[in-house]
Amino acid sequence: MRIRPAALIIENNHVLFLRYDYPGGSKFALPGGNVDAGETFPVTIARECEEELGIEVEVHDLLFTGQVHATDDFSACVHVVFEGDIVGGIPQLHPGETTADDLVWVPVDKISELHIYPAMNDAILDFVHTGKKGQYVGTLKQIWL
Template sequence: MYPIRVRACALVVEHDSVLLVKFEDEHGVHYNLPAGGVEKGESVKEAVAREAFEEAGIEVEVEGLAFVYEYAPHLVQDMYGSTPSLHMIFHCRRNQATEPILPPNPDPHQVAVEWVPLHQLHQILLFPHISTHIFENVQNQTKIQYIEEHQLKVKM
């Protein structure tokens, strides 16, 4: 069996800015989309909503799949560790009643939640390095078909 971690990621864009989680550690400052692993008993879309709330303090409506990113360690000399992962990045719309905030118990290196203008994405260190993909996806309003079994009509 090929073990692969599935990560659920929220792409929240408002007023030509993307919501990112800011981290600072011994290597400096970097950013990530609000994201994390899918837990037992939840769908990928449920995980996206949970991660957006846990990491950025916002409630979101998860919309279409923007794109998928795969990390295959053996192809990049374990650049980010040895665990393969598949990142499913979904367009999300923020519930306007919720404001992005640093969570009460953030990751030890998480220092902020910030709106970063799309035209400045190339000026920050974003992991993974998908700034160009985010920019192009938002500009082209691209969505990938995402099919969920529970929404299919079953013929008897």
């Protein structure tokens, strides 16, 4: 089972996402990635944000965690999402470090319309509207495009 820590970065009522384009449409992921040996989740998030987006991120509280079950094509994954703030740099996609096609700032009121990897739309909106932190949200649906 993989573990993917990521940061929910909100600025001016917009959420930072990486966009991946596929023949069936786009899907969106929060910045983060795979844990290297010996790394804590906050260190992984900070490293991935620096490598892929050229930004320094301060990682705060755990917001929520959920899991995606394995399929014939994909291994199971636990997604661990922390609150994050950009403390240095301006986000710019570094194509040599990621397979993402673009980075986008999505207005909070458009989150429910996105195909997010995994489908954590409700958990993101729950945090935005209630400030709840540290939730286990259970099984996350994954819509593969």
